[in-house]
Amino acid sequence: MSEPRVVLVTGGNRGIGRKIAEEFLAAGDKVAVTSRNGEAPAGALAVAADVTDSASLDAAFTRIEEELGNVQIVVANAGITADNLLMRMSEEDFERVVDTNLTGVFRTVRRGITNMIRGRWGRIVLISSVSGLYGVPGQANYSSAKAGLVGMARSITRELGARGITANVVAPGFIRTEMTDELPEKKQKEYLANVPAGRFAEPEEVAKVVRWISSDEAAYISGAVIPVDGGLGMGH
Template identity: 50%
Template sequence: MQGRSVLVTGASRGIGLEIARKFQTEGDRVVGTYRTKAPDEKFLAVSCDVTSTEDVDRVFAEAEEAHGPVEVLVANAGITDDQLLLRMTRESFTNVLETNLTGSFNVAKRAIKGMMRARSGRIIFISSAVALRGESGQANYAASKAGLIGFARSLAREVGPRGITVNVVAPGLTETDMSGALTDEQRERLLQQIPVGRLAQPQEIADVVHFVAGQGYINGEVIHVDGGAAMGH
């Protein structure tokens, strides 16, 4: 079989969809997960709730049967539930951490089993510029995405000697359904915080993820793709 076996979580739309498309276009064998609606794409789409270890095991089993052991994992699945802290419920806080951080733990733990045997692998977590600079009303989201950085760097030290690299790509505000829901006032305020003066395109994030997945000596790094929004952090 040609190309690598690649698993992208949260691949039904936005950044995750573009990442899956990028690997597919470059000749890799891709499985992309979704929660509610399967994307109409050329890659194999499988439903998965990353907070469920049973779901995660099933998805990896399907990926392994179709394409062989997963060689590249892109942990992209995530949610938001924005509220100012005084209004944020404990459930809102823990739900976001459960999906964004614990969900990434679930898929990474399952992926490294095969990667350790192969003594090779690439794991890439999708974080956010918000993890570095913070954002009002996103304490839960920022905490979950910042947690990915510590998790990734610790894991990079554990599995690096086995030929497995672990890195983080941290996008800034990107043209997706999420940014499309912003009011004109919110959009303008956020644009003023981005030195290049525009939002990222999902393809720009996908290009960086694909590049990092092709490198064997980048490890434990946080690669910012945010137009300079989080520079200095």
């Protein structure tokens, strides 16, 4: 078994982020979770942080470094939505989603890479979405931000690939969560009709891919987009 790594999962207090944190914990890693409300799964270090605020992120990293050690794996998962059709979408809603889902990732990764560079080892995993590659009506803001993560991961790969650092994108499709469970049956069937696998993914299926792409086994994969979408995006 490899040595425990220090892992940070942003937005790791609920949904897919929480499952990702739990997956790393189950593998024996030391895990910190940032969220606005400071909640975390059992066994993880809970740190309140806001990805739209660089000072808040810096303070969170400093605390993690003091309590767990230098962060070696960053999973940038924190995100929001503010869906609306393009003609009705306000500039504020566009900018707010991009600031959290794209610029927030930039802030997180910029602070996280310093010690990765010194240690000549690091894993950066950006949680995108099938929406960023496939396009979804009403999500011009969200899709733009999630597509932007692909360019970010590839730029990071070219900058830092020679230092033992990888940067990859995991792009989930429809995941079975409380939100999808609450959809009307007709709407669920409409979504499922587009998924070749014929089912929604379990959050654990995304979490296991994130853990694997962060492992030594995946050391020669960087700048990749890994869809976990049952074939929905079909290679985009």
